[in-house]
Each structure stands twice: as structure tokens, then as C-alpha cells.
Amino acid sequence: MATTVVKGLNEAGARIGSMKFEKLVRDAAAHSNDLTLESFGQHNIGIRLQREDGLTITVKGPSGQRLGCMGQPGTRIICEGATSDDVGYLNIGAEISVLGDATNGACNAMANGKVFIGGSIGARGLTMTKWNPDYDRPELWVLGSTGDSFAEFNCGGTAVICGINPKNSTNVLGYRPCVGMVGGLIYFRGKIDDSYSKTNAKLSQPDDQQWQWLMENLPGYLDNIRRPDLLETLSKRDEWNILIAITPQERALMFSGPMAMAEFRNEHWVKALGGDPLRDLAPGLDRSPIGTIVTGDLRRKQPYWANAESAAPCTYYCPVHIPTVDRLRLIREGKLDEAYQMLLHYTPLPASVCGAVCPNLCMDNCSRRGVDTAIDVQVLGQAVGTATPPPFAEPLGKKVAIIGGGPAGMNVAWQLALAGIESHIFEQDDMIGGKLAQVIPWERLSQAIWDEEVKRFLNTPYISVSLKTEMTRDKFSQLQKDFDYVVVAVGTHVPRRIAFPGNEKVLAALDFLKKAKSDKPLPVGKQVVVIGAGNVGCDVACEAYRLGADKVTLIDIQKPLAFGKEKEAAEALGATFRWPVTTNEVTDEGLITADGDLIPAQTVIISIGDVPALSFLPESVETMKVGGAAWISTDKAHLTSDAQVLAIGDVERPGLATHALGAGKTAAEFIIAKIKGLEWQPFAKPLIPQKALTITHYVPDEVVATEQNQADRCLSCASCRDCHLCETICPTGAISRKELHPVTQTGFQVALDVDYEYVSDDSKCIACGFCADTCPCGIWNMNPF
Amino acid sequence: MVPVRSVSITPSSLAPIDFPWIIEHKEERCTLCGQCTAVCPKGAIVLAHMRKRVPKLDVFQKKRGNDYRTFTGIRQETDPAKLCIGCGMCSMVCPNDAITPHPGTNENRTVFFNNRKGEPLKRGGRRNNPGATLLDQIMFDRISMLTDPALDAGRHEFTVTTSLGRVLSPEDFLDRTINGGWIPPTREIFPFIIGSMSFGALSPNMWLGLLQGVAYCNEVLGIPVVMCTGEGGCPPWILRSPYLKYIILQIASGYFGWDEIIRAIPEMQCQPAAIEIKYGQGAKPGDGGLLMWYKVSKLIARLRGVPEGVDLPSPPVHQTLYSIEESVMKMIQTLSTAFDHKVPVYPKISASTSAKSVLNNLVRNPYAAGLMIDGIDGGTGAAYNVSMEATGHPIASCVRDCYLDLAAQGKQNEIPIFAAGGIGKNGNVAQNGMAMVMLGASGVHIGKYIMQAVAGCLGNEMNRCNVCNLGICPKGITSQNPKLYRRLDPDMVAERVAETFMSINTEIKKIMAPLGRSQSLPVGMSDAIGIGNQAAADRLKIKYVC
Numbered sequence A: 001m002a003t004t005v006v007k008g009l010n011e012a013g014a015r016i017g018s019m020k021f022e023k024l025v026r027d028a029a030a031h032s033n034d035l036t037l038e039s040f041g042q043h044n045i046g047i048r049l050q051r052e053d054g055l056t057i058t059v060k061g062p063s064g065q066r067l068g069c070m071g072q073p074g075t076r077i078i079c080e081g082a083t084s085d086d087v088g089y090l091n092i093g094a095e096i097s098v099l100g101d102a103t104n105g106a107c108n109a110m111a112n113g114k115v116f117i118g119g120s121i122g123a124r125g126l127t128m129t130k131w132n133p134d135y136d137r138p139e140l141w142v143l144g145s146t147g148d149s150f151a152e153f154n155c156g157g158t159a160v161i162c163g164i165n166p167k168n169s170t171n172v173l174g175y176r177p178c179v180g181m182v183g184g185l186i187y188f189r190g191k192i193d194d195s196y197s198k199t200n201a202k203l204s205q206p207d208d209q210q211w212q213w214l215m216e217n218l219p220g221y222l223d224n225i226r227r228p229d230l231l232e233t234l235s236k237r238d239e240w241n242i243l244i245a246i247t248p249q250e251r252a253l254m255f256s257g258p259m260a261m262a263e264f265r266n267e268h269w270v271k272a273l274g275g276d277p278l279r280d281l282a283p284g285l286d287r288s289p290i291g292t293i294v295t296g297d298l299r300r301k302q303p304y305w306a307n308a309e310s311a312a313p314c315t316y317y318c319p320v321h322i323p324t325v326d327r328l329r330l331i332r333e334g335k336l337d338e339a340y341q342m343l344l345h346y347t348p349l350p351a352s353v354c355g356a357v358c359p360n361l362c363m364d365n366c367s368r369r370g371v372d373t374a375i376d377v378q379v380l381g382q383a384v385g386t387a388t389p390p391p392f393a394e395p396l397g398k399k400v401a402i403i404g405g406g407p408a409g410m411n412v413a414w415q416l417a418l419a420g421i422e423s424h425i426f427e428q429d430d431m432i433g434g435k436l437a438q439v440i441p442w443e444r445l446s447q448a449i450w451d452e453e454v455k456r457f458l459n460t461p462y463i464s465v466s467l468k469t470e471m472t473r474d475k476f477s478q479l480q481k482d483f484d485y486v487v488v489a490v491g492t493h494v495p496r497r498i499a500f501p502g503n504e505k506v507l508a509a510l511d512f513l514k515k516a517k518s519d520k521p522l523p524v525g526k527q528v529v530v531i532g533a534g535n536v537g538c539d540v541a542c543e544a545y546r547l548g549a550d551k552v553t554l555i556d557i558q559k560p561l562a563f564g565k566e567k568e569a570a571e572a573l574g575a576t577f578r579w580p581v582t583t584n585e586v587t588d589e590g591l592i593t594a595d596g597d598l599i600p601a602q603t604v605i606i607s608i609g610d611v612p613a614l615s616f617l618p619e620s621v622e623t624m625k626v627g628g629a630a631w632i633s634t635d636k637a638h639l640t641s642d643a644q645v646l647a648i649g650d651v652e653r654p655g656l657a658t659h660a661l662g663a664g665k666t667a668a669e670f671i672i673a674k675i676k677g678l679e680w681q682p683f684a685k686p687l688i689p690q691k692a693l694t695i696t697h698y699v700p701d702e703v704v705a706t707e708q709n710q711a712d713r714c715l716s717c718a719s720c721r722d723c724h725l726c727e728t729i730c731p732t733g734a735i736s737r738k739e740l741h742p743v744t745q746t747g748f749q750v751a752l753d754v755d756y757e758y759v760s761d762d763s764k765c766i767a768c769g770f771c772a773d774t775c776p777c778g779i780w781n782m783n784p785f
Numbered sequence B: 001m002v003p004v005r006s007v008s009i010t011p012s013s014l015a016p017i018d019f020p021w022i023i024e025h026k027e028e029r030c031t032l033c034g035q036c037t038a039v040c041p042k043g044a045i046v047l048a049h050m051r052k053r054v055p056k057l058d059v060f061q062k063k064r065g066n067d068y069r070t071f072t073g074i075r076q077e078t079d080p081a082k083l084c085i086g087c088g089m090c091s092m093v094c095p096n097d098a099i100t101p102h103p104g105t106n107e108n109r110t111v112f113f114n115n116r117k118g119e120p121l122k123r124g125g126r127r128n129n130p131g132a133t134l135l136d137q138i139m140f141d142r143i144s145m146l147t148d149p150a151l152d153a154g155r156h157e158f159t160v161t162t163s164l165g166r167v168l169s170p171e172d173f174l175d176r177t178i179n180g181g182w183i184p185p186t187r188e189i190f191p192f193i194i195g196s197m198s199f200g201a202l203s204p205n206m207w208l209g210l211l212q213g214v215a216y217c218n219e220v221l222g223i224p225v226v227m228c229t230g231e232g233g234c235p236p237w238i239l240r241s242p243y244l245k246y247i248i249l250q251i252a253s254g255y256f257g258w259d260e261i262i263r264a265i266p267e268m269q270c271q272p273a274a275i276e277i278k279y280g281q282g283a284k285p286g287d288g289g290l291l292m293w294y295k296v297s298k299l300i301a302r303l304r305g306v307p308e309g310v311d312l313p314s315p316p317v318h319q320t321l322y323s324i325e326e327s328v329m330k331m332i333q334t335l336s337t338a339f340d341h342k343v344p345v346y347p348k349i350s351a352s353t354s355a356k357s358v359l360n361n362l363v364r365n366p367y368a369a370g371l372m373i374d375g376i377d378g379g380t381g382a383a384y385n386v387s388m389e390a391t392g393h394p395i396a397s398c399v400r401d402c403y404l405d406l407a408a409q410g411k412q413n414e415i416p417i418f419a420a421g422g423i424g425k426n427g428n429v430a431q432n433g434m435a436m437v438m439l440g441a442s443g444v445h446i447g448k449y450i451m452q453a454v455a456g457c458l459g460n461e462m463n464r465c466n467v468c469n470l471g472i473c474p475k476g477i478t479s480q481n482p483k484l485y486r487r488l489d490p491d492m493v494a495e496r497v498a499e500t501f502m503s504i505n506t507e508i509k510k511i512m513a514p515l516g517r518s519q520s521l522p523v524g525m526s527d528a529i530g531i532g533n534q535a536a537a538d539r540l541k542i543k544y545v546c
Helices: A018-031 A208-224 A248-253 A261-273 A313-317 A324-332 A336-344 A350-357 A377-382 A407-418 A434-438 A447-458 A473-482 A509-517 A535-546 A564-573 A657-676 A707-713 A725-729 A748-752 A770-774 B035-039 B089-093 B170-179 B204-221 B242-246 B258-267 B298-304 B324-338 B355-364 B385-390 B395-409 B429-439 B448-455 B490-515 B534-540
Strands: A004-007 A034-038 A055-059 A075-079 A092-098 A112-117 A139-142 A155-161 A183-189 A201-204 A240-245 A301-305 A399-403 A422-426 A463-466 A485-488 A527-531 A551-555 A576-578 A583-586 A590-593 A598-600 A603-606 A623-626 A629-632 A645-647 A735-739 A756-760 A780-784 B021-025 B045-055 B066-076 B099-103 B122-125 B162-165 B186-189 B192-194 B247-251 B274-278 B345-350 B371-374 B380-384 B417-420 B443-446 B529-531
Touching: A004 A018, A018 A034, A018 A055, A155 A208, A183 A208, A208 A240, A261 B204, A261 B242, A261 B490, A301 A756, A313 A324, A324 A336, A324 A377, A324 A707, A324 A748, A336 A350, A336 A748, A350 A377, A350 A434, A350 A447, A350 A657, A377 A707, A399 A407, A399 A473, A407 A422, A407 A434, A407 A447, A407 A463, A407 A657, A434 A447, A434 A509, A434 A657, A447 A463, A473 A485, A485 A657, A509 A535, A509 A603, A527 A535, A527 A590, A535 A551, A535 A564, A535 A603, A551 A564, A645 A657, A725 A735, A725 A770, A770 A780, A770 B045, B021 B066, B035 B045, B035 B089, B089 B099, B122 B385, B192 B429, B192 B490, B204 B242, B204 B448, B204 B490, B242 B247, B274 B324, B324 B345, B324 B355, B345 B355, B355 B371, B355 B395, B371 B395, B380 B385, B395 B417, B395 B429, B395 B534, B429 B443, B429 B490, B429 B529, B443 B448, B448 B490, B529 B534
Parallel strands: A004 A034, A034 A055, A055 A075, A075 A092, A092 A112, A112 A139, A139 A155, A155 A183, A399 A422, A399 A485, A422 A463, A485 A645, A527 A551, A527 A603, A551 A576, B192 B443, B247 B274, B274 B345, B345 B371, B371 B417, B417 B443
Antiparallel strands: A183 A240, A201 A240, A301 A780, A583 A590, A590 A598, A623 A629, A735 A756, B021 B099, B045 B066, B122 B380, B162 B186
16 A cells, blocks of 8 residues: 555645644545555544554654554554654554653553654653553663653653753763652663662662663664664663562562661661660660560569568567467478477467467467457467477577566576576466466366476576565675576566555455465455456456356446456356446445446456566666556667666556567567677568469368378468479479578477478560469569569 | 458548440450469559359248359459559450549549559649640642642652741841951751650650651651750750761750760760750649659669669759840850850740740840740649649740741741640641641740650640650559560561651642742741631631631
């Protein structure tokens, strides 16, 4: 077929409009596959033109915008000069050659086909260029350079920018190419300004496959733009670079900044600062990152196995600080003898006091009450009534005078004897035991038990007793010369009285009780009034009933202080309490109250306490007046103002028999320490908090009055029971049990020695605190660290 | 465990439903690995051993009694000092999704008891006022469709910086240029500024991570972000580094760290971005810093020039300043002179009905480089709860009033107003900030948002965590204990700073592009915003839209 020429100017030389020109071209293409267009700036030349046998369009005149727009496969367009904007716009397959320059927007949204530019292009070339994988990639070849914003949002097009006579020799790709580019490849030759979008494209050299493609296709391009002479110039591989789209997968792995932070830190930050910016303020400070769950020194807490560092409530509240938990452990371990010896190491009167008269402060505070009921300490005390005492130490050649053989004086002597120190008790009565022996009714303290314990006491080496010895100032000063220490333990044996009319008719409780326990009790009327409704008053009431009274009334000016066993016993016998009652007068008919009431009584007994008799004291021993009587002032060690004289028991302040025993033990420990040249340490263990224990490991159990039952039920507060629960619960296996070799103790102390410990491995422990939360005994503590 | 019968009920005893945060522990999922109790910053959770009684209730059996079964679970402490703060670290470390705190939905009775020893509650964080803020409701409603050049935030180049510093009127500028007068210094900075958080309130890893990120933004990303030191001083090596130019040094009533700053002046390689004189904070107007002894580590003590382990309260006021005139004159002039009048110096005040008085003073002060106003929704590391909750003034109307006042005097382009206080409270940081800009702010300071965005601060407006003041920050952001702050990797903080500002930068463009604006920040462009709230629209003098 011959070439068909379509003219862009009409016969009159006027420009044919784009709409009409397009119709003319279309008509021509229907008949011819080779068109020559003498165009005159018409737009959209070649738009969607196609022939099955192919179509060649040669554009000889000025071309308008969008040359080759929507170009079809098989169509070739050759523009012999320059072209305007948007050449190859939405091209889907045409091959478009432009021998000169092209302006802006070349290949915008092109999906297929090729555009060959023999010069340079303007801004926004290759933008939004597509690639449908069922077809070949669209291609843009540029001999010179591109304008700004090249390849924005390029989605798959291939560009080759040859850099021959570029518009800007320092930058062949223009400013900021590749923004939003998601696919495709740009070959370029020549300098660029490095302003390409680093998050969209990466710079590299063509690999072998890419180079081979270029070399295979380059001759065809050069033929199309009629510059085959440049083949050699453009075939130097080292002059070519490529910008290739970064895939989303690659981008996902990139830090979104163009430089890795580690690189910035090492290459800029550290260099600019010359090192760690805190090196002068905090030399060597380690600020390197750590994990959240840490071991070793990085933990904020640390477990600590505080075995026996706190006191169980029984030990803490007992005035003698008897470690009942240890004793029960010895029983659990079958070491009964050691258990008894241990108790006797604290008191010579376990059966009489722990087992009978003591109100058992230990039991009041027993942790077992949180599970069912307190440990029965009376059972434990009674069991030791006839036990053999622990061995006594070798004599130290020192001696101590003890004035008063009550529980306080007895325990001083007992403790000193255990340590090998001689003591001599000077007792004004005809028996030792003080009020325990003289006053406490046998109903509450069985004579058999008492006698056994006194016998055991008196059989002790290093203790001698002088009975019926009145103390005087002279004798006292002699004692100070003859003995290393003098301990005043005379108790309170002067009844307190009130000077209301008829008070001479009133018996003192102390005298009444002493006589009641003797062979010659005082006679008692049928009606008895006891003034003062404390526990001693209750004892008086009980004895009055025993001695023949029908009705005993206890009166008090305030709410009666009586409690516990004494009160229950008195009430059981029928005693009644009246309060507030103030005594106005006592007559032969009875007691007349301040309100004028008569409480009929043949016997009136006053029980408002006793005070010490201290006339023998030298002036070096200071006393303090309280409630009209003098009491000896002492320090924590029971030392008086005279460094050779100690005072214990009720002479300091009225208390329980157990307080007297405790004071005796403390005073003895002080004396022993002084004699041995050691520093005396008071009992200083803190009470273990209830919260530290985990009592839910125990279930309510049947309570039987046996030692074994008490031992089994004991929670072993503050004393490890070797149950392995910590080892079991520890999630990181940090806790283990370690055998220890027992140290050099003797007797029951051997049994008390704990020959193991639990340890936590710092390299495994994460400080979760489970050991502390689980330990039944409260041994594990989590300490801040 | 406390035995049931020994539990004593006190006036401040709490039941689990009273707790502000309630731990839900799924025993059937728990592996008893101990990680939750190990990580808990408050010691709020423990392994509890519980005992169940199963009575044998068989009618036909003569033998009666009970069986007991013990079981374990993670339970929370009831001691007010150990109450769960809802930080959720337990659930973060739990390998088995067995534990999580939930906000208590009952009335929070702990508020009645958080005044032990007569000391009112102090905490960190922001006003507990959840929900959309006024700024969240502002819409950018002036969209350039075909009416203006279409702008593409992704393709077009934008200038989004703002001017920090006094801008002379053209007459003044020409006059001084010709006659050799003093031209006040200005800085072109990114309009989102990392607000003042001190080295001390923040851990070393956090503070240095922020600065590293800021340096990255400037030097790698080309985003000119600056940060303010707060009043805790600045490490001497930083003062002598090229990074000082990205730092606004704050001076406040405590004057902490200024000895080191003054010592460093002769050796400074560059000038600081600006000097901020703090007179007030939005979160706690009329109150000063409350850095307690447990945050005054050896390092902090050294930096602040004080002994270790002492309380460091900043007084609410500068003791040597007695009036606005004096405050403005003395402080601004001194600080401007200290840096040879080459560094912008501006005051920071709490938003207040009196803000306009301060601003008008500044207008007359030739040395004043701007005004920073901090609103009630601002965050803080430590404040009395009552200050945070109820004292202060919202930022929007305060800045708006000030801006309109300037506009009435024709000075709106001369003295910039910066705004802070709740910008990005609900995460909409760019939207909030640009709303403030269009209401008249030249830029915004963001603090709490930064902690949340770059370091994963767990605090929120449901009073989650908010224990910045106690030094036990589980993320290591506000702790001075290396065992906690080493959890924070400064590189990761820096990376997040970069990511955050890249994102804000893009969002600013996404907001500006539809306005048809690319070359200057739309300060005071209030015709471009609207709000669906008539009262707010009237008050702010912006459009009501619906």
C-alpha cells in the first residue's frame, strides 16, 4: 500500500481542528497502513488507531499534546521533530519514536508499548506508568535527560536515560525522581543530585541480566531515533546505574528513616559527643539495655532466707521468750529429752507456771488460731514436771546473793547454776516459791506438781537456800561485800489498804490466802465481801467458798479486771460481782457503800494489791514512788542504780509469775555475760508478722491434749520446717536445700542446730517472690535490692 | 495470707470492687512462672495460696466432716500503698495470657483514702478527663477542590516550619538593617516541639534517646525538631556539642543545672535554639517541680548541682520577681544578654485568664521572643492531683484570645505564641496541633504524647500507671533506677522519635494540602476550621459546622 498523506492545514492554509483532523486520520488509516501526517499542532494524534496488518504513522509537522495517546499494539508512530506534553499518554502498546525533545508528562499512565525520545523530556515523565504482567513492560527511552519529578508513582515501567547532551549536565534525572515509585526500573547514565526518594527506590549497578537486556535493546532504540553511531558510547557498563523500586516487602524490613539508627549513633552521635555524654557526670555508668525479667544484680528484690531471725508470737509474747516452736520441732523429730531440756533451760517451773498458773500469753497470740485453735501450751508445760534438767556447767567461781525465793529469784538462781555460778537465796518465809507457794490456791496449782518442781530445783548444784531470813540494811551491805552481785527479788508482801472507818475489821487478801494455804486457815463468815475484783480477788473468793462461805460478793470501783481461769472459777462457785461500788465503812453487819447500801458480811477481805517492803535497801539503789509505795527502778537488764545490785519481779512492777521468771532469766543472763566478760544482748527479735505466714497450707484438725498433737499442729512461725515448698514452687529452679555441718553445741542445743539451709541461686532467681508468698513459716523475705 | 478471723476492718479498708484497677487472673491458664509478680512495679500482686472447704454433705452417710483443697492464684494486695495501677506490665510479660488488669467500674473508693498522713495525692500524668477534647472536634473544612492549585502532600514540597523569635515589622527591619540596629534572633523550627521534660523527671536513657532522635530528625531527615530541657539542666558534654542548637534550655524557679550551663557558655560550639523561662505549668499552675529524693540519684544530683537523695521541689514562683513588668524585664533581659542577644528568650506561663496581660507586656518588651502558654490538659511528672484535675485553663480559648488580641494590634506576625497542654491527648497529635496553629499558635509543645509515642508510656486518662513521680516507671521513662531505665533502649527511643516526626510531618502536609497551602504554616487561618459545637464556635470565633 502506498503512503497516505493527511494534511493539518486546509486548502485555505488554516489549521484543521483536532477533532476533525482525528477523523481524517482515522479515515485514512482505514485504507492505508502507512500514514504521513503533516500535522499542525493537533492533539491526540494516533489515539486508539490500529490495523491488523500494522500501522505506521509518520508525523512531519508540529505535534500537539498527547501524541500516541492510547496507542495500540502494532502501531508505530514516528515524530520527526519534537513533541509536546504527555506523549504516550495511556499508551497500551504503540511504539512511539520522537526524534527531538518531548515536554512534560511523557508516558503518563502508559501501560504497554515503547516511547523512544531522541532528545530530552520535561517534568513528570514516566509517572503513574503501569505494567500489567500479562503484557510486556512499558518502556521509555530518553537520549538526553529528564525534568523534575520523574517516575512519580511509577508502577512498572522501564526507563533508559542515556545522558547524551542532557539539559542539566549535573543532574540527568531532575529533582526528586521516584517519589511514590512502587515498581519498575530506571537505567541512567550520568550524574544525579541524589534527591531521589530513598524510601521508594534504591540505587545500584545493573546486574548481568539487566545489562544484557540493555545491550540487546539499545541498538533497536538507537535505530529508531536514527543514532546508531552512539552504540559504542553507550555500551560502557561502568557508566550505567539503575534506580529500582523498593518492594513493600523490602520496605517493611527497613527502618523508615533513610539511615539506620545504629549507624547514626556510631557515625554521628558518638563522634559529635566524643563518647558517652554522661562520662563526666557518671563515669562508668552502664546504661546498656536490659530485659524486663532479669536475674542477678539487675533484680529489684532479692529473696533472703531469714530462718529464726524473727520470733514466733509464742516466743515473742512469752515474758521468758520460750521458743515453743523449736520445742515442738524437737518433738516432731522425736527428740523428747532434748525438748524437755530445752524448756528447762528457760524455766525451772514449766509444769507449775506454763502448765498451770500462767495465763499463757503465748497461746493468746498463737498463729494456729487462724486455722483452728491455739497450741495447748499447758500440755507441754505439764509434761516437763519431772524431767531431768540439762547438764550444769563447770563452776566459774563466782557467787550471787538473791534476796527472795519467789519465781523471779528461783529463775535467777537456776539460770546461774546452769552457767556454773553459785547463788544463795535468802528467803524470809519458811519455804521458797513466793506467792506461787504461799498464795495460789492448790486448785490452780497442784501441790504434787509444785513439790516435784521445788524438789528438782533444790537438788540443783550451786544453789543454796536460807529460809526465814529477815533482810536488813546491815545484812544487805554484808551481802554486797560477800557476793559478786546481789539480786533483789522480794516481791510485794505488804498488802495495800484503805483507811475507811472500820478498816481494821478487814482482812488483807495476801494474809488470807497465805493462811488459807497453811494448816491454820482464818475463819470465814457465811457472807463474804471482797473489795477489789481482780484475779487475786477471785482466788480469795474461791478460797472463801472452800473455807465455808455461802455467798461471796466481789465489789470494785470500776469494771472488774478479773479474767480467765480465775474469774471462771469464782463465778462457777457462785461469786457475784458488783460495780461501781465505793466502800464507805465496814461494820460488824457488813460493808456500807457510798450509796448507803449495806452488803451483809461477816468477813470483809480487801484485795487491791500489795506493795514491796524495801527498808533493807541501801541508798545507792534508787526507787520510784508510784501509788503511795516505792518500787525499784531498773534498766532493761534489771540493773538498779547500784551496779552490783539487780532487782527483778514484782519489786519493779507488779506482774505475772511468768514476768518474774522472765526477769530472772534476763538478770541472770546479764550477770553471766558480765562475769564472762561478754556483751549482754537483750532479746531483740522482732515479731514475725502474721502476713508473712502462709497458713492456708494447714487445715483444721482435731485437737488432742497430747504433746504430739501440739507438735503436729504447730505452724512453726519464723522457724523453717524443712518442708521443701519453696524449692517446689520456685518457677526457675533457683532454690535448693544445702546441708550444713552442725556447729559446736552441746545437749539440746545440738538438736536445735539447723544442719541445712535453703539458698537461692542469684543467676536463676527472677525475684518473683513466690518463695516468700508460699513459705508456711514466713522464712523467705523479699528484700529491696 | 491473713487468716480470715484476724482481718481487721479499718475506716480505709477496701473491698476488691473498690480498687481502681482489678486484676483478673485466669488460674486455668497460669503456669506459675512468676514473671508477673517479678515485673509488677508496685508489688501489687502476689502468689496466693487459698483453701477451699468441701463439707461432706451426704444425707445418707453417717460419717461427716470436711475435705480441704488448696489452690493457688495471683491476687492483688489491698494495702493502699500497693494498689494495682493498671500499668499492665503483668499481662505484657505473661507467656500465657493469664493475667490482666481491668479498670474498676464501681465508684473508685480509693480516692477517699489517698490522703494518708494528711498528704494529698500526688501523681504524674495528665488530668483524668477521658474522651474527645475540644481540639479533637475541630475540622479542617476549607478544602481546595478545583478552586486553588491542587496540592499533593506526597509529591509537592512543603515548608512547614515556624518562626521562633521576634519578627520585626518591615519598617523596623529596614530601619535597623540600614542603620545597624539589633535584629532579634529567630529560628526556623518544626512547629511540633518536644516540650520541657527535665533530665531528672526523665531517665537518662529517655532524655538522651529523645535528643538522639531529635538530632536524627535534623541531620538525617531534615526535619528541624527542637526539644526543651525542662529545668533539670543539660549534661555538660551536650552543652558543648553541636546538638545544643536543637535544644531549648529552660530556666525556672529552681535554677537547677544552671551552674553547668553558665560554665559551658564560653565553650559552646553553637547556640541553643532558645531559652524558655518557666513561670508556670499548665498541669499544675501555681506549683513548681516536685522531684522527690528517690529520683535524685547520684547522676541527677551531679547534673543539678545538689546533694544526692534530697527532695528538689521548685518553688511555685521565682523568689526575686515581684511583678509582671519585673519578671519580663529582669529575666528576659538577663538571659538575652547572657547569650549576647543572639538566642530567642521567651517565657512559659500556665494558661490563665490573665495570659493576655502577660502577652501585652511582652509585646512592649523588645527582648521577648514569644510566649508559650501551657493549658490545663498538660502532663507532668509530679503534681498534686487537685492541681492537675481542677486548676488551670484550657489551652484553646486562651491562645485564641491572645492571638486575636495581637491581631487587633496588628502584631500577630511579630510575636509568636506557642501552645501546649493536651495536644495529642487522644493520639491525634497532628490534627490537634494544626487546629491550635489555625487558632493562632505558631507551634505546639508536646510532652506526654511524646512519652507515649516514642517510649510506650502506659499512662492514660483513666489514671492508668501515672506513677512518674514515684520513680518506679515500669517502662524506664521516668525512673532514675538503672534497673528500670535500662529497660529503655535509647536507640529505639530515637528511632521512634524519628518515626513520630516523620509521621507528623506527613500529616501536617496532609492537612495543609487540601487548604491549598504549602509554603507557610497556616497560623491563625481560622477560616479553614470549623466545629460542630455552637458554643465553642462562638467562643473561638470560628465557624459552626454541621
